[in-house]
Amino acid sequence: MDKFRMIFQFLQSNQESFLNGLCGILALASAQMYSAFEFNCPCLPGYNVLYGLGVMSVPPLVLFLLGFVLNNNVSVLAEECRRPEGLRAKEPGVLRYMFCSMAQRALIAPLIWLSVTLLDGKCFTCAFSESLEPRRLGLNLSGALPAQPQLRRLLASVPCPDIFPQQSALSREGAVRYLRCLSQALGWCFILMMTFLAFLVRAMRPCFTQVAFLKTKYWSHYIDIERKLFEEMCTEHAKSFAKICIQQFFEGFQNEMVRGYSRCQMPKFHDFETGEEQEKLFGITDSRNMNKLLRNWHRCKPPLNVNTGVKDDAQQNGDVNPVPNKCPPPRRENIVFYSKV
Structure with missing residues (x-):
């Protein structure tokens, strides 16, 4: 396989x-x-x-x-x-x-x-x-040929x-x-x-049409790659979602066993694996929100501008030529340790 x-x-x-x-x-x-x-x-x-x-x-x-x-x-x-x-x-x-x-x-x-x-x-x-x-074959024998x-x-x-x-x-x-x-x-x-x-x-x-050819070729590749990446993200989300659902089901069954056998102490699942899977869900933890996301992806795909947030802030402030946000300069911090000895 x-x-x-x-x-x-x-x-x-x-x-x-x-x-x-x-x-x-x-x-x-x-x-x-x-x-x-x-x-x-x-x-x-x-x-x-x-x-x-x-x-x-x-x-x-x-x-x-x-x-x-x-x-x-x-x-x-x-x-x-x-x-x-x-x-x-x-x-x-x-x-x-x-x-x-x-x-x-x-x-x-x-x-x-x-x-x-x-x-x-x-x-x-x-x-x-x-x-x-x-x-066409050079035959002139009209009398020898049959009728139509x-x-x-x-x-x-x-x-x-x-x-x-x-x-x-x-x-x-x-x-x-x-x-x-x-x-x-x-x-x-x-x-x-x-x-x-x-x-x-x-x-x-x-x-x-070299420029138009390059533009159409680029965006056709973009559409294909975007579709593949979206399918991969959906696959990863479905894996994490299914893993958490199954893990919660087993934990519920484990709690029922603990109630039936109070003397037995069953081992608990580690929470760090659940935390990693929760991060992959991006806050979408139910079927209703997932269906809404898929519906929005079909009806209203995001615009082809990764700086939409910067552009919107600049338009609100009245800036015609917005300058992208720069990282703030690093601050120098002094750390003092106190000892009781």
Whole structure:
């Protein structure tokens, strides 16, 4: 259990590296899922498009949502969007930065799925086999080709070599190669476009909005760290609260035993441990006050100013530029000892 706890604490302290590694694992998993996926085109008119486009769009959407689900910052973003302003105003730039950072990580696995799908060409061939024109293949045998319904059924059976008629004027091998060539061309263009777009975002953003970028990045980190520290403080308070409650329960049971056996002298608990736990409670010793504290934390978070007390005193005194309080100079005290000897 200690090893698992150490691993969990390491992942919490290196959350950004952990999320990047998780996105990489999702990307590899998406490629492995596609290689293990058994693709069976229905080869029926009207169904090929639905099946091919469904395979190309539904799994990326699932992987995109899964990337958001596995990201812990989603709850932080939702809480920050839904909370009342109170003494702390909301920053739309920080919220946009948090959402964009999560979306960038969540898009890695869907983009790899689309890239692998287009480079493989099976889904594209199944989806667009019906829209293939025989003239693209160099066939001018208009009289040898069947009528429009039969031609549509023939084109729909191009991805399936088992049901494609052998005595057809249309070359199945040529049609498959043509569609796969288009699919691979679109795949490489898609990869090039995504790579160039990522390069532009990474290279050009600091050049124009460096100050705004640093501010949004700082406050997004602050929101995440503040949430973690608040959870740690609540955990420590809950530990102390539970320890004192259990200790009081045992002490009450001990008093009952002493009343029943008056001759027995039961050992008493030490009070210094209770005093240390009382200090960790910060004066919140009942459930009503604790619920009030949690309610106030959600409704009215403290302002982002650690010198609020100094500022308020200065405003009351009419000082425009308040000077922070300085420590008083040390006083020299003389101590005299009297002896009765």
